[in-house]
Amino acid sequence: MLEKEGQVRIPAGCAISGFISRDGNRICGDKIVKSISYMHDRSNGLGGGFAGYGIYPEYKDQYAFHIFYDSNEARVETERFLDKHFDVVNLSRIPTRKHPNITNEPLIWRYFVNPLPTKLTESQLDEREFVAQCVININDKINGSYVFSSGKNMGVFKAVGYPEDVGEFYRLEEYAGYAWTAHGRYPTNTPGWWGGAHPFALLDYTIVHNGEISSYDANRRYIEMYGYKCNLLTDTEVITYIIDFLNRKQKLCLEDIAKIIAAPFWSEIDSDKYSESERQKLKYFRNVFSSLLITGPFSIILGFDGGLMALNDRLKLRSMVAAEKGDMVYLASEECAIRAICPVVDRIWSPRGGEPIIVKLNEKK
């Protein structure tokens, strides 16, 4: 019998795509659907998904939880948990349309919530840590319930299916955001579980990832020391937690995070490419966060509140292309996915392994 994602580690190949308007212009979701559809052959219909940023301006101060439920019982139990820890400002089913290629859908609900001040004070945690722990708790403890999106003014939409079908299913043309990412999945062995599709998200961090990292268990066993639970056994999950840990908890900037997870080789660090202080820092990172080095092929697009970051493994074992046009920056596994939505670009290039591309909204600079 095939085991479900999380019971077994499933390698997967993939397609990723993303773009951002640096001026913060809100772009309709159908554009990202079109982009990813051009890489149809890089997926196999066993998973597709999207993340949109700036899509909930009317609820921008609430955490938006998107949750899959296997059953109504799971929903009731989860809502009891939510009521106990949060002030639920709004709840509804996420609007979907019937699609011939998307079947066996779970119950899909959306909640806009604020942490209850009394609970928050009692927990002695900061607000984001409180929310993160609640999400990890639900996913770990409540059977049949899975929070797959939990940030503010952003949302993840994912399913088992080809990404373009998933986009239609979730009616993404009805959303608009300043940044979007997309993922088409090519798992090598899975019965298809909706939670296993990508992007993977925690708070406002989302990751779409193409690759199969060879450092997985070293990374997982390290990060689990810090309260994370890698229930899905996927690369994307552990990478998301690593970035959350380094960025939110260790307060390191994205540039430094890239130098930890795709650290320069010693031969490079010891060369005269770097200043002495930079060299000291790189050495410090490789010593202190040695277990967070990610090896093996990966290309990721990280979405966060106010920007995107793209990063390749240090040998660049996965394709990734970047392009610019006006205030727009495009990132994708293949050039065709960019040309499909922006035929004429100002500049197009292939970022080097380990060199991050970090794009932030202009006004947030």
Place this chain on the structure above:
Amino acid sequence: MALNYFQPLFDVIRDKDRCIKCQACARQCANEVHRYDGDLDMMISDSQQCVDCQRCVCICPTGALKIVDNPNKFRNNSNWSQQIMTEVYKQAETGGVLLSAMGNPKEYPVYWDKILLNASQVTNPPIDPLREPMETKVFLGKKPKNVSFNEDGSVKTETTPTLELSTPIMFSAMSYGSISRNAHESLARAATELGIFYNTGEGGLHKDFYQYGSNTIVQVASGRFGVFKDYLETGAAIEIKMGQGAKPGIGGHLPGAKILEDVSRTRMIPMGTDAISPAPHHDIYSIEDLRQLVLSLKEATEYKKPVIVKIAAVHNVAAIASGIARSGADIIAIDGYRGGTGAAPTRIRDNVGIPIELALASVDQRLRDEGIRNEVSVVVAGSIRSSSDVVKAIALGADACYIGTAALLALGCHLCRSCQTGKCNWGIATQRPDLVKRLNPNIGYQRLVNLVHAWDHEIKEMMGGMGINSVEALRGNRLMLRGIGLNEKELEILGIQHAGQ
């Protein structure tokens, strides 16, 4: 004359057609097995004295010698083996404790040989170490809990003292006294050239070797032999020896015969006296006492050196390691029950302690469960026999490995397990000047360098096959391991799946 109950363990076979009576074997054998009988004009052997060290076999210019097991056997008995019977005879004759040397040779499971490594196929690429960078550098020591920043927002890069190793291999503690000056010199020079560390053991540090201090770990054991200010300050790190895999629960024992002038000066004890270190440190009867010694040593060396605490792998090793991780120590060294020794009571060597593989797996997991794995590095020993053992140890969770026996093999040791006699024909475990000089440190150090280089190459090949290009991504990466022929409980303790899963 009393009856001789013993049968020689070995037969010395001499091919008379090949033997040219050059008597090299007679000159080389400190056990006096071979002698030339002028009246008979032939070489005569006394097999009873032979320890099967293979020195004569290697030295014989015509290949005339073979040492084979004595085919003479006591009557078969599955319960009373010949060895057990012989030991009873020996004790009936002498009334003494049986002594042995080198690691436990019994047929216990070797878990390294029941663990298989992974390799990449299709879904991710193997990496070719001939064409791509492949990194084996490691740091040993405490990692800070949180990054701290300077006022200008830059990252503070100071850490507590660490050891930087070019490859995750170090030479285990072997004292000057138990092994020869030339063996020590070989280890010290090899460690220096390799960018790794060797360990003084509990015998102090000879003045001539202070020059290799930055690649030396100085040990503080229960006898405190040779410990003083200069010694502590010379080493790159200080190791507190709480126990040894070959003899958990007892102290060291160096016979007075090995304590000659230089050894006596280095150990700071009178010549010819037995050097018997106590079973416990008499200032450490509990974990809080250990903490005081760790901090005293740090205080004495101005917090400039990492402190290692070495323990034998015993049943509750995980709980002990957890205590050590909270004691202020920077590194825990765990020595498995197959670890070597220059001399240990046979019953203890063969029956006390647990395999390093299981000890390592449970220590690493316990420290992670408690969230304190970064408080300490974990070094394992006893016994690491090959580069694949190193790779498996790191994937189970070790930061680095100590090698002792393998290093001695590189110097010529043939594991005859007779170190306690002080008559090592290879010039390693002896202080007899005529024997010591057989080990040329210029050659010895080069052989050690060769060995570690070879292993480093092999580690890189295996890592590359797994698609890993830096050893830190291998550490604790248990998904890269599968058990073969292991039961559920063993797999659970090792934290790995069975082959085929």
